[in-house]
Amino acid sequence: MADAGRAPVLTPELAQEIAGETSAIIGLNVLITDREGTVIGSGDTLRVGTVHEASRSVLETLSPRTHTAEEVRKLHGVRPGITLPIVLDGVPVGTVGLTGAPRRVRQFGRVVQRQTEILLQESVLQRYRMVRERAREDLLRDVAFFDPDSADPAVIVARAAELGVDLLVRRAAVLVVTSHQDAADARPGPSGRLPSTASPLRTVRGVFNASHDVVAEMRAGRIAVLCHVSTGADWAYGLEDRCHSLVDELQRRHGIAAHVGFGEAGADVAALHASYTDADDAVRIGPKVISGEAVFPVRALRIEQLLTSAGHRARARFSRDQLAGMADQPAGSPLRSTLVAWHESGFNLVHAARRLHIHRNTLLYRLDKISTLTGRNVRDPAEATPLYLACLVERLDKL
Numbered sequence: 001m002a003d004a005g006r007a008p009v010l011t012p013e014l015a016q017e018i019a020g021e022t023s024a025i026i027g028l029n030v031l032i033t034d035r036e037g038t039v040i041g042s043g044d045t046l047r048v049g050t051v052h053e054a055s056r057s058v059l060e061t062l063s064p065r066t067h068t069a070e071e072v073r074k075l076h077g078v079r080p081g082i083t084l085p086i087v088l089d090g091v092p093v094g095t096v097g098l099t100g101a102p103r104r105v106r107q108f109g110r111v112v113q114r115q116t117e118i119l120l121q122e123s124v125l126q127r128y129r130m131v132r133e134r135a136r137e138d139l140l141r142d143v144a145f146f147d148p149d150s151a152d153p154a155v156i157v158a159r160a161a162e163l164g165v166d167l168l169v170r171r172a173a174v175l176v177v178t179s180h181q182d183a184a185d186a187r188p189g190p191s192g193r194l195p196s197t198a199s200p201l202r203t204v205r206g207v208f209n210a211s212h213d214v215v216a217e218m219r220a221g222r223i224a225v226l227c228h229v230s231t232g233a234d235w236a237y238g239l240e241d242r243c244h245s246l247v248d249e250l251q252r253r254h255g256i257a258a259h260v261g262f263g264e265a266g267a268d269v270a271a272l273h274a275s276y277t278d279a280d281d282a283v284r285i286g287p288k289v290i291s292g293e294a295v296f297p298v299r300a301l302r303i304e305q306l307l308t309s310a311g312h313r314a315r316a317r318f319s320r321d322q323l324a325g326m327a328d329q330p331a332g333s334p335l336r337s338t339l340v341a342w343h344e345s346g347f348n349l350v351h352a353a354r355r356l357h358i359h360r361n362t363l364l365y366r367l368d369k370i371s372t373l374t375g376r377n378v379r380d381p382a383e384a385t386p387l388y389l390a391c392l393v394e395r396l397d398k399l
Contacts, residue, residue, distance in 0.1 A: 009124055010034060010086065010093045015041030016048070018119055019096075026108055029099040032116065035059060035092060039077070044099075047077070054078045055095040058085050062092060064109060066102040081105050084113040088120055135163055136216040140224045143173075146273035153269035167268070169212050172239060173275035174225040174262040175283045176204055178250065200254055207246040224279075226272060229265050236262075236297055243295040259283050261296045281305045289395055307393055315393045322390035325373035331394050338366040339378065343388035347381050 015032040022030045023043025031042035037055040039047050053076040058065050064084040072078045082105050083097040096116045098105040142156045160167045178200055204223050205215045212228035227242075229235040243260040250258045261282030263275030278298035285304050286296030298305065307315060329335045338356060342363075345352035353363045370378050370387075378384040 009088060009120055010040070012040040012048075014120070014123055015094070016045075017041070018116055019043055022112060022115070026098075026112070028105060028108065030112060031097045031099070032086070033095045033097070035094055037095070040094070050077045052077045052083070052095070052097065054083045055097070058083045058095050059092050062087065064113075066106065068102060082109045084109050086113065086116055086120065088117060088124065093120070132163070133216070136214060137218065139163060139165065139214065140216045140218060140226070143167075143226070143269065143272050144218070144224070144276050146269055148270060156269050165214055166212070167272065170229055170231060170265050170267045171212070171214075171226045171272060171275070172229050172235075172262050172265040173272060173279040174208070174227050174239070174243065174260060175276075175279040176200075176223040176225070176246065176250075177259050177261075177283050178221045178223075179257045200250055200256065200258075203249050203253055204246060207242055207249060224276070227262070235265060236299065240295055240297060247294045257294075259287050259294055259296065261286055261298065263298050278305070281308070285396065289392065303389070304392060304396060307389065308396055312397065315397060319390040319393040319397075322386050323374070323394070325375060326370070329373075331391070331398065335366055335370055335373075336391055338363065339370055339384070339387055340391050342367065342378065343381075343384055347379070347384070 010032070015034075019030045019032050019041035020043055029043040031039050031044070031047055031052065033052050033055040034040050037052050037059065039050050039052050042048050054065060054067055062085045064082060066082045067075065067078055067080055069080045072080055079099045080101060081097055081099040082102060083095050085092050086094045086096055096113055098108055098112060139156075139160055142151070142159070146153070146156070157167045201215070201217050201223055204225065205213075208215055208225045208227055210228050214226040215223065217223050227239060229239055239262055243262065247258050247260060250256055261279045261284070263278030263282065264271075266272050266275050282296040282298040282301055282305075285301050285308060286293065289301070289304055290296065310318075323329075326335060338352075341352050341355045345355055349360055349363060353360045356363065358366075367378050370376075374387060376383040376387060378387065
């Protein structure tokens, strides 16, 4: 794993950290050199940058070497002690040395050598994970910002394949927005550092853990998922259940509230881009119009999505014209609430009255009053629908 693509493995910062901490623990000076024999980390920081001549022969033979007080007189930059090679995946990357009487330091040599190699290996693995994490973030951004006029979907599919991701598998986009990031301002941005194992990202991955699921953090407080879904007609119900489980887990493990939106399913780059756009709209619009909910399928918000696609001025003009006769009836007033419930209950008197917790005769009285104020026969769905849409516009624009 210590290949050129991730070189240099042994950086001065890492070498100094290892040498400094190990020196403090064992009470002996530890120094680390690079492949040229130059000291890049030492408990004695004055030695950093000097040449350790003994390290060059150790790197050539890949064998430990002890240095007595008599021997070091013939060597440049060397003190009594022991020097051992640092080897990763069969490749020498430097040396580690301990200062002291050879008989004393020899017992620590192998332990310090092995510990240094383990720490370096962990550093390589962490760097590999970070590179892979950023590649997944870039892949999600490729989907989020896909433009068929300027991007070739085949290139994105090929890039995904290098990560072991088949973008032609059926998926739906899911967006998770936590309390750390307001949905209205949450747009894909620069990637941050690799999250800790206790991060919300890890929790999201625990819920969306199928082999074809792709999860990445777009920015702080905003996590995107390309979730593998079945070909059955009821796939959305299963996905909605998983989203609710995720919201519960985020609250239980991290004490944070979250809103989740998801789009329709697709099996190519263009369809996944559309799904991502829909998920973005759902998580942005949903909390404004459906109180008390945390999960928002875009299919439940298509009307609101269409309304928000119009310009603000056009929406305001439409709402003002349709509700002119009810200008003195604010949002949430009995008549406005009746108008919304009437439409969302399928223009059914029994269902609407039950939803409003009022008597059927009270509902009839309110409907007649709305008709009088607006000049529309609200018992006719064709005339009531524009009024209902105008109420939705006001709700969207005021919240």
